[in-house]
Amino acid sequence: MKLFPVRGGIHPEYRKDLTSEKAIVVLPMSAALYIPLQQHIGAPAEVLVTAGDQVKKGQMIARNQGTVSASHHAPTSGRIREITEVAAPHPSGLPQTTIILEPDGKDEWGELPEPIADPFAADPRAINDRVAQSGIVGMGGAAFPSAIKLNLGGQKKLEILLLNGAECEPYLTCDDRVMREHADEVVDGARIMAHALGTPRIVIGIEQNKPQAIELMTRAASVFSNVEVVAVPVQYPMGSERHLVQAITGIETPARKLTADLGIVVHNVSTARAVHHAVRFGRPLVARVVTVSGGAIRDPKNILAPIGARIADLVEFCGGFAARPENVVNGGPMMGQPLPSLDAPVVKGTSGILALTAEEINDRPDSACIRCGNCITICPCGLSPVEMSAFIRKDNLEMAAKLGVTDCFSCGSCSWVCPSHIPLVHYFNYAKGALRDQENDRRKNERIKTLAEVRTIRIEKAAEAKRAALAARKPAAGTAPAAGASEAKATTEEKVNP
């Protein structure tokens, strides 16, 4: 298949060989599982259990609420210890409401929804409902509720389901292992998703540095005429949705549009496997494969961990630390987030836990920019990091926004390539946050202004009406004090009811 060039990109040290030949192993059941109510983009789920409840594996313990949200299920059977605040796997380390489950060790499945016997004959809505019911979110890292993305079929004319098996982040091998060990399940899941979306074609994009995965997936796909496996060049960030779409179709997704607007929906390979489990067996998403790697880990592994397992348990299962980690990262080294604590749990979007040594990170104090222009050459978004960062340093966010800082998706290529080790992405993240705040403030002010204007008009109208009533009653003297009292009452009402 003809591929299309993609702008920029880098070739970091991949270090995937630390875990690429390590088959997926199951994590021994922990003493407790910590299931946060918000593991996804959108609103947190609503708790369905109380402390002391006995739950079975796969039982829904928190239900999605609002349009963008995801349900959560008991990853094993056991007793709900409590529902409390626990540090989230988020750089802030802020606590969030979490269900703590004590496994009973039996790992008994509860009553699951009936498997959908012939998903290809089923109504796409039934599949979407099942995916929503199973609490499936994008497992590539973004953790966007998958059912919403599958619903796009009803809204737009879609051509291609693009399955993202690029796994362009260094170190991570969880998708690689899933494709190698469960190729049939991934392909089946993809076919079910394509049916739900109504896309005639399925393309599975895998970076060329995973030859076994390409071979096994090609074999699994060869049975089906509409499924095609494409080996894409090893070029970070190939796994970015827009760039993968460009490499495979040659189409550049317009800014502020979705790939779905082009008729292409992108899902992660592990998500496809989760859909397979949900549809074929009625099993919700209660576990995922996590790559635990990095130079500071004694024995790196690909671990099938229940959602809610403490990261410390995974690290311990890998023999603990062989060296002092400079940073523990949630996700890949390029776009992952620093973990504030090992007490945080594995969530549905946790693709990797990396304990990295200072040598691996190779960060140094920043020095003056020498304008080498490398950041511009490699920026996959066609931005000018050197210029944007100069404006952000001067706190000129307006110019940074003009140069497109909000188009940056923080892939980290510029920070990686910078010979002066300037923390460019750090600046851009700051600018994006500050600009978002400004935008929110602006909206809020506008809303307040509108409300205030409405209020003024309302008061004027009321006063007008009163004057009119007063004028009508003028001939009858002595009623003025009463009218004054009612006016005062009206003002009080305005105050309490803005």
Place this chain on the structure above:
Amino acid sequence: MSVVVSAKKSGPFAHGFNSVQKTMFTVLLALAPATAFNLYLFGWPAILLFAVTVGACVVIEAVCLQLAGKPVAATLADCSAVLTGWLLAMSLPPWAPWWVGVLASVFAIAIAKHAFGGLGQNVFNPAMVGRTVMLISFPVAMTLWVAPHPLFSPGAPGFADALAITFGGQIPDTMSAASALGHIKTELSRGIPVTQSIIQVPDLMDMTLGYRAGSLGETSLLLVLAGGLFLMVKRVISWHIPASMIGSLFLIAALFHAIDPARFASGTFHLVSGATFLGAFFIATDYVTSPVSKSGQIIFGVGVGLLTWSIRNFAGYPEGVAFAVLLMNSLTPIIDQYTRPRAFGRNRKGEPLSLEKKP
């Protein structure tokens, strides 16, 4: 096992192994063969001047850093001052007296670099500022070219003679020689056409190898070229500036030579004489003072090439690379502004692409 690791900044948690120091070092390495050969050709006086110039640059850099309250040792380690001094020395007449090197260093480091804010902030190429200011202020000392006197060859100055030349300012008259570009310009001003005067300049082979009068970096094209190609292989520089500069210089020279061979020297002559190669690979490609985008670099290179030719032919000075580079340096900010790459999913104006049309 509750290890809390604090992250001071956001990702990425992986970085390339490139550094400013490494970049500067690679450039120095690329310059080394040509420099060594030329130091050999021009003997002890050239070695002394080279040492004085590089040393002066480093000392002045240290003083400026100290005055600015910046870390001295850590910043010196980036080698940028060494590189400036090195390039400066290569652009001076090899037997120039010591004060030429020192004064040029003051202009290069203190005025052109640190007055603008230090590394990365300067608008103009420091080495070229140093050279140009000296050329304008001290035209005699800056045009005292000598023919090559290889080390240990008969007639070459010994170490003691060299001390007298560099620190005493005594250049034996008999040893002076004109550079090829200078010779042609002088002859032209006397009414002798290029077609005649070119016979007296060294032949193409000598010009290419470096057996001719000129500054250290102007001679020995092959080694400069090899160093430039090395930098390209190492991806320190890209082809854009050298190719566009050399290409445009050659084309315009060849064109005018075809029109009037008596007035204009050939394209080949312009390539092999003067500082064309050193300028194209090592001067014009200076990161700080050249455009950051590839399309901007092509505009910059073409500008340098055309200006070099114009200055060589129509201005008062026989050589124009330094002036051309400085002139284009002043245009770099505006070139940068107009040659930003097109953002992903947007057109050149920054508006989102439409869904129907492909870019």
